[in-house]
Amino acid sequence: MSFISPRRHMGSYQAVDTVSRVEGASPHQLVVILFDELLLRLDAAIRHAERGEAVPMIQARARASAIVMALEESLDFEKGGELALALARIYREASRRINAALSPDKVDVLKSARQMLAEIAEAWKRIAPK
Numbered sequence: 001m002s003f004i005s006p007r008r009h010m011g012s013y014q015a016v017d018t019v020s021r022v023e024g025a026s027p028h029q030l031v032v033i034l035f036d037e038l039l040l041r042l043d044a045a046i047r048h049a050e051r052g053e054a055v056p057m058i059q060a061r062a063r064a065s066a067i068v069m070a071l072e073e074s075l076d077f078e079k080g081g082e083l084a085l086a087l088a089r090i091y092r093e094a095s096r097r098i099n100a101a102l103s104p105d106k107v108d109v110l111k112s113a114r115q116m117l118a119e120i121a122e123a124w125k126r127i128a129p130k
Contacts, residue, residue, distance in 0.1 A: 028128040035121035038067040042114040049107040061098055068095045
């Protein structure tokens with residue numbers, strides 16, 4: 001008899017949940033999903049940094065950085081005007097902070113990036129159609 005560890009398969013369940021949410025999502029809802037995943041990756045990076053786990057921290061940080069780049073690339077500067085420019089500046093600063101956190105002793109830098117991005121994520125959740 002074998003027992004399946006729920007923790008071991010958590011990633012699989014989360015992937016299925018994410019795929020389910022993406023199917024049929026509006027562009028606004030897709031941005032919300034990206035922010036949800038981004039905050040999860042930053043939380044993981046912070047958790048690993050606080051435990052002194054450099055390799056998993058760097059992996060989570062790299063995933064978070066890729067999501068921030070995707071968010072910036074999705075900006076429409078023609079339609080978004082000043083708001084898009086402001087978001088681009090915030091994304092670049094958050095990306096700089098995420099990329100500056102090269103070791104577990106830089107957890108405060110990750111936390112500051114997360115705080116910046118969490119505020120934007122909350123705003124997107126408020127305006128995204130349900």
